[in-house]
Amino acid sequence: MQQLKTDILVIGAGSGGLSVAAGASQMGADVILLEGHKMGGDCLNFGCVPSKALIASGKAAYGQSHASAFGVADVQAQVDYAAAKDHVHDVIAQIEPMDSQERFEGFGVKVIREYGSFVSPTQVQAGDHMITARRVVVATGSSPLVPPIPGLDQVPYDTNETIFDLRDKPEHLLIIGGGPIGMEMAQAHIRLGCQVTVIEGMKALGKDDPEAAGIVLDSLRAEGVTIHEDAMVAQIRGEAGAIDVVTENGQIFSGTHLLLAVGRKANIDRLNLEAAGIDRTRTGIKTDESLRTSNRRVYAIGDVAGGLQFTHVAGYQAGIIIRSALFGLPSKAKTSHIPWATYTDPELAQVGLTEAQARELHGDRMEIARFDYHHNDRAISERKTKGFIKVMVVKGRPVGATIVGHQAGELINLWSLALANNLKMGQIAAMVSPYPTIGELNKRVAGAYFSPRLFENQTVKRVVRFVQRWIP
Numbered sequence: 001m002q003q004l005k006t007d008i009l010v011i012g013a014g015s016g017g018l019s020v021a022a023g024a025s026q027m028g029a030d031v032i033l034l035e036g037h038k039m040g041g042d043c044l045n046f047g048c049v050p051s052k053a054l055i056a057s058g059k060a061a062y063g064q065s066h067a068s069a070f071g072v073a074d075v076q077a078q079v080d081y082a083a084a085k086d087h088v089h090d091v092i093a094q095i096e097p098m099d100s101q102e103r104f105e106g107f108g109v110k111v112i113r114e115y116g117s118f119v120s121p122t123q124v125q126a127g128d129h130m131i132t133a134r135r136v137v138v139a140t141g142s143s144p145l146v147p148p149i150p151g152l153d154q155v156p157y158d159t160n161e162t163i164f165d166l167r168d169k170p171e172h173l174l175i176i177g178g179g180p181i182g183m184e185m186a187q188a189h190i191r192l193g194c195q196v197t198v199i200e201g202m203k204a205l206g207k208d209d210p211e212a213a214g215i216v217l218d219s220l221r222a223e224g225v226t227i228h229e230d231a232m233v234a235q236i237r238g239e240a241g242a243i244d245v246v247t248e249n250g251q252i253f254s255g256t257h258l259l260l261a262v263g264r265k266a267n268i269d270r271l272n273l274e275a276a277g278i279d280r281t282r283t284g285i286k287t288d289e290s291l292r293t294s295n296r297r298v299y300a301i302g303d304v305a306g307g308l309q310f311t312h313v314a315g316y317q318a319g320i321i322i323r324s325a326l327f328g329l330p331s332k333a334k335t336s337h338i339p340w341a342t343y344t345d346p347e348l349a350q351v352g353l354t355e356a357q358a359r360e361l362h363g364d365r366m367e368i369a370r371f372d373y374h375h376n377d378r379a380i381s382e383r384k385t386k387g388f389i390k391v392m393v394v395k396g397r398p399v400g401a402t403i404v405g406h407q408a409g410e411l412i413n414l415w416s417l418a419l420a421n422n423l424k425m426g427q428i429a430a431m432v433s434p435y436p437t438i439g440e441l442n443k444r445v446a447g448a449y450f451s452p453r454l455f456e457n458q459t460v461k462r463v464v465r466f467v468q469r470w471i472p
Contacts, residue, residue, distance in 0.1 A: 002129050004110075006032040008325060009124060009133035011116040011271070014041020016302035016314030017139030018099055023322045025107045032133070033104060034126045036115030036270075040099035041141050042160075042303075043311040044092060050164040051184055053091040055343055057084040058191030062223075062345075069383050079193045081169030088164050118276035121295050135297055135325045138271065138278075138285060139314070142264035142303035151236040155243050157258040160185075170194045170257035174245055176233055177261035178204030180342040183216065185259060186225045187344050196225045197253050199245055201232040205342065209354045212404035215387060216344050228253070266304045281306050289332040290324055291317055299325065310340055336399075337420035341409035346387050349412035352400030352419050358392035367393045369425070369449035371441055373405045378436035382406070389445045391415065396424050407438045414442045425449045 008024045010017045013035035025031040038045045061077035068074045097103060101111045114127035124131045144159035146152070158166060160181060173189050175182045178200030190196045198204065204227055205213035217227060228251070235246040236258070245253045266284030273279075279286040279294040284306025291299045299321050302314030316338070323331040339351035358366045374385040387405020391398050401415035418428060428446035433439050 001125075004032060004129055004131045006030045006110070006131060006133050008032075008135050008137065009116075009131055010034065010137045010139055011124065012041065012139035012141055012267075012302075012304070013039045013099070013104075013111075014139060014141045014302060014314065015043050015311045016141075016318050017041070017137065018104065019315050019318030020137050020139065020301065020321055021104060021109045022107050023318065024326055025104075025109045027322070027326055029326055031108070032110045032112060032131055034112050034114055034116040034124070036113065039101055039104075040096065042143075044095060044099055046161045046164065048311050049092055049095055050088045051160070051181070051188075052343060053088040054084065054164065054188045054192075055184060057087055058188040059345065061193070062191045077193075079169070081192060082167045084192060085164065085167060115270050117270055117272045118278070119272070121276050122297060133297075135299070136276075137321055137325070138293075138298060138300045138304055139302050140267040140271065140304045142266050142284075142309060144260060145263040145265045146260060147233075147262055149233055149236050155236055155238055155258065156240050157236075157260055159260050163259055166257075170255075172197070172255035173257045173259060174199065174243060174253055174255035175259045175261055176245065177263070178202075178227065178229065179207070179261060179263070180205070182259075182261035183220065183342065183344055185261065186227075187220055187223065190220070190223050190225050195255070197255060198225060198227045199231050199233060199247065199253055200227070200229050203229055205348065208342070208348055208350060209356075209402045209404075212348055212350075212388075212402050215404050216342070216346060216348050219346060219386065220344065264303060264309055266306055268304060283307075290330070291320055291333055292324075308335060308338055308340070310338070313338055337416050339412045339416045341412060343409060346384075346405045347403075347408035349403045349408040350401070351412050351416045352398070353392055354400060354402060355390065355392060358394070358400055362394050362399070365394050366399070367449070369393055369445050371445040371448050373441065376436075376438065376441050376444070378438050378440070379406060381436065384438075389441050391425075391445055391449070393425055393449060396426065397422060398425060398428075403441075405441075411439065411442055414439075 007029040008031045010021045010033045021031050021033045061079050064075050064077040104111055112126050116124045116126045119125050122132055172195040175186055175198045178198050186196045186198050204217055231247045234248045238244045241256050243255055243258050277295045284304050285293055285300040287293055287300050287305050293300050301317045303309045317333055320331045320333045323329050336352055341349040368390055370390040373379045373387040379385050384406035389403045392400040398418050403411050425446050431443050433443045
């Protein structure tokens with residue numbers, strides 16, 4: 001057994017782990033990084049990157065058959081599903097070097113391609129290496145949740161970890177789960193020529209603003225996606241090419257392929273947390289605001305910590321850990337300014353409080369500023385007028401923003417900045433946007449917040465009349 005000592009041991013080479021390893025090593029710490037599977041983790045290999053690449057293929061196909069509004073003849077897209085998957089893997093391959101073992105070894109990180117398991121509060125075994133670390137960062141991520149549905153073990157199915165390797169186009173894809181992953185894959189596949197049925201036990205996109213989610217779901221239905229809500233799955237039966245999903249109320253949905261998109265589970269099974277004295281929760285590893293576990297020498301970051309499961313959250317948390325572990329400075333992770341987006345068409349994005357949450361927390365003190373896409377000239381020119389932006393405001397400061405529409409994932413950046421820095425609506429209104437842009441929506445919604453105060457305020461009107469009467 002080879003004995004190693006290090007300042008920082010990072011378990012898991014996904015987004016969060018790589019950020020900690022790169023930052024810590026380049027700042028002078030001795031760093032060891034463990035990865036038993038693929039460098040880059042879920043985001044690069046099975047999640048964010050491949051899903052957006054496949055969505056791009058679907059968008060290209062959809063554009064060909066919906067071009068007549070721009071004076072270009074509609075044509076039936078000739079989809080080569082296998083070639084679309086080649087595009088997906090080419091995108092992964094182009095990004096892969098940024099997450100490669102060679103790149104991180106160039107930073108001075110010692111990379112060991114083994115899974116890690118605690119043997120004591122300060123020691124981790126990885127293959128034939130026994131590592132003693134001053135600080136450990138657990139960044140093992142999450143995996144697709146496979147629920148114990150009767151019959152599931154008798155039929156073939158895909159998750160996000162396998163769907164991107166599928167080469168033959170599904171004739172009829174059944175998707176269990178109507179969250180962001182399920183809806184993104186539903187739209188991508190309907191646009192690539194598949195039949196698609198989504199089966200959701202509760203409400204599709206149920207964690208988002210209902211009005212905004214409704215616009216997305218209506219758009220998917222208009223494209224041909226069948227969406228069944230309040231349909232709890234009771235049984236799965238059949239064989240490859242002929243799969244039935246049976247719900248508790250007796251409905252039967254038949255298709256050729258099955259995709260599970262019902263959530264994620266933290267990757268903690270290999271870690272032997274008990275040996276390190278690390279407490280867990282129902283969703284992952286228990287941490288405090290500084291991302292420390294019950295073992296003060298150990299941090300948990302990203303999906304495994306059981307909070308918001310987004311790549312950018314793990315990247316943000318990496319900065320918190322570097323500040324604490326390297327410099328011994330107090331640092332706490334916040335979530336109020338963390339945005340998220342669902343990359344359907346139209347996109348759906350959120351940061352901070354939803355309208356319902358803001359009303360519950362702030363009551364009548366909360367105001368809503370709203371602006372619709374169909375009043376934006378760039379959206380009109382591109383025929384992307386479906387959607388709106390609404391901002392929840394308390395005492396002149398935004399506490400949340402909901403955007404549904406074209407480039408919502410881009411527009412939400414500004415509101416994350418506003419929440420992170422406690423900006424006022426007046427500071428947003430002072431911004432000047434180039435005309436015509438979709439980004440102008442952000443300025444216009446701030447203007448909508450002030451319009452009643454300026455144009456419907458009798459005091460303002462009296463002041464203006466007085467000044468006009470007396471100025472030379």
